Amino acid sequence: MGAMTGMAVEWVGVALAAGRGTRMRSRIPKALHEVCGAPMLSHAASAIRAAGVMRLAVVAPGEPADAATKLAGAADGAEVVVQPQPLGTADALLSARRACEGAGGVLAGPADAPLTLGATLEKMMRKHERSGALATVLTARTETPYGMGRVARDSSGRLASIVEEADAAPEELEINEVNAGWYCFDPEWLWESLERVRPSRSGEKYLTDLVETAAREGAADWLEAADADEALGVNDMSQLAKVESVMRDRIRGRWMLAGVRLNDPATIYIDVGASLGRDTVVLPGTHVLGGTRVGSGCRIGPGTWLSDCVVSDGASVASSHCEGASIGANASVGPYSRLRPGAKIGPDVHVGNYAEVKSSEVGRGSRVGHFSYIGDAEVGRDVNIGAGSVTCNFDGKNKHRTIIGDGAFIGSGTMLVAPVEIGPGGRTGAGSVVTRDVAAGDLVVGVPARRGAVKRQLQNRGGDNGHDQPR
Numbered sequence: 001m002g003a004m005t006g007m008a009v010e011w012v013g014v015a016l017a018a019g020r021g022t023r024m025r026s027r028i029p030k031a032l033h034e035v036c037g038a039p040m041l042s043h044a045a046s047a048i049r050a051a052g053v054m055r056l057a058v059v060a061p062g063e064p065a066d067a068a069t070k071l072a073g074a075a076d077g078a079e080v081v082v083q084p085q086p087l088g089t090a091d092a093l094l095s096a097r098r099a100c101e102g103a104g105g106v107l108a109g110p111a112d113a114p115l116t117l118g119a120t121l122e123k124m125m126r127k128h129e130r131s132g133a134l135a136t137v138l139t140a141r142t143e144t145p146y147g148m149g150r151v152a153r154d155s156s157g158r159l160a161s162i163v164e165e166a167d168a169a170p171e172e173l174e175i176n177e178v179n180a181g182w183y184c185f186d187p188e189w190l191w192e193s194l195e196r197v198r199p200s201r202s203g204e205k206y207l208t209d210l211v212e213t214a215a216r217e218g219a220a221d222w223l224e225a226a227d228a229d230e231a232l233g234v235n236d237m238s239q240l241a242k243v244e245s246v247m248r249d250r251i252r253g254r255w256m257l258a259g260v261r262l263n264d265p266a267t268i269y270i271d272v273g274a275s276l277g278r279d280t281v282v283l284p285g286t287h288v289l290g291g292t293r294v295g296s297g298c299r300i301g302p303g304t305w306l307s308d309c310v311v312s313d314g315a316s317v318a319s320s321h322c323e324g325a326s327i328g329a330n331a332s333v334g335p336y337s338r339l340r341p342g343a344k345i346g347p348d349v350h351v352g353n354y355a356e357v358k359s360s361e362v363g364r365g366s367r368v369g370h371f372s373y374i375g376d377a378e379v380g381r382d383v384n385i386g387a388g389s390v391t392c393n394f395d396g397k398n399k400h401r402t403i404i405g406d407g408a409f410i411g412s413g414t415m416l417v418a419p420v421e422i423g424p425g426g427r428t429g430a431g432s433v434v435t436r437d438v439a440a441g442d443l444v445v446g447v448p449a450r451r452g453a454v455k456r457q458l459q460n461r462g463g464d465n466g467h468d469q470p471r
């Protein structure tokens with residue numbers, strides 16, 4: 001062991017993710033269920049890496065066929081080994097033997113306990129190295145030990161064994177110290193001992209048996225997690241919800257400590273991969289999801305949904321649904337806007353109520369105030385899109401692009417039938433249906449819109465009707 005040689009031990013982490021997950025009653029492999037926007041396995045993998053263990057193996061089930069690939073993706077860079085049959089946690093770890101070749105220490109844990117912290121695992125590893133134990137187990141004290149293995153101790157308080165709930169005597173069920181499911185092992189001892197594990201009454205081979213074996217050999221140690229929540233495991237949908245609510249609280253706490261103002265935190269949902277800048281205010285009922293990055297001094301919400309978006313400093317996004325969009329500095333979006341993937345909203349832009357933008361750039365200072373659809377378009381700077389204007393991008397078969405030059409003025413209710421281009425400073429009258437390109441500075445009006453028709457229409461109009469109109 002490292003403690004004896006005085007040299008750093010090379011650890012391998014093993015995440016067990018090959019169980020049946022029967023209690024989830026789901027077709028999705030358990031470790032792929034998401035907690036705060038990331039699969040449970042990826043939380044376990046992050047904890048292992050945060051503990052300084054960079055070599056990682058994941059034990060995946062043989063079925064469904066795509067599980068191994070998906071788990072590999074979730075653990076990003078881990079070696080995946082398959083446990084063909086779910087014969088128990090001891091058998092699962094044994095499947096990772098080859099992947100652990102040459103390791104000086106094995107850190108093994110469940111893929112269904114996403115609240116365990118890297119710092120705790122690291123503490124356990126250091127204790128394991130110091131004590132020279134054969135096996136070290138992470139424990140926790142809880143008033144609700146139900147469903148977990150209980151930690152049995154002898155009369156002098158020494159670790160004796162882990163008793164699974166199904167096998168526990170009534171007095172053992174009273175024990176409120178539980179097995180969190182994470183272990184450090186001396187590899188040489190581990191593989192040999194794993195081969196000797198006999199099936200339990202349930203037919204499964206329990207990894208927990210090794211604690212008793214090590215204890216008998218006088219070399220079992222433990223670390224008690226400072227926070228019992230770290231031991232919370234997910235075996236069913238209700239535990240999944242519980243674990244997620246604990247993680248949400250942690251995430252919110254972290255951002256508040258980083259200077260983000262969460263107004264009514266319990267109603268604000270922030271994924272683990274999202275980030276927020278200081279002095280940003282997040283109002284109730286808001287979701288900040290996926291890899292969303294919000295800058296500083298922003299105002300998000302109430303009731304805003306941001307998924308994989310980038311929001312630059314000083315922007316505001318009120319009561320809007322935004323996905324895969326970027327929002328420039330000091331832009332204002334909403335209330336009630338919809339930004340779809342590929343919407344690139346420039347700085348100082350205003351996108352207003354009931355406006356939808358998809359796969360389009362909107363240049364600095366432009367305004368899409370009311371009821372508009374902008375799809376597959378390039379909108380220049382300082383453009384005004386009048387209420388109810390539409391880029392008619394779909395001809396029933398194909399999508400076409402609309403280009404609107406800087407300073408253009410699109411009158412209310414203009415239909416821009418793509419492909420079409422409005423030159424810089426071009427203008428369209430209210431209700432125009434634009435089927436042909438408009439040259440820079442030109443004004444077109446009518447159905448279909450024409451230059452020649454402009455004079456007559458403007459004469460017939462009889463004064464200002466109060467709508468957004470070129471003058």
Ligand code: UD1
Pocket residue numbers: 016017018019020021030059083085086087088089091092109110111112113147148149150162164178179180181205206207208231232233235
């Ligand atoms: C296990 C422990 C229990 C501990 C609890 C902590 C055993 C026997 N019991 O119980 O003492 O309190 O975790 O959360 O270990 N797995 C496989 N292959 C298998 C079986 C399971 O890879 O054949 C994986 C599962 O996918 C899961 C992990 O191992 O990620 C733990 O298995 P699970 O069935 O959830 O064990 P628990 O009943 O929670």
Ligand code: CA
Pocket residue numbers: 110112233234235
């Ligand atoms: Ca479990």
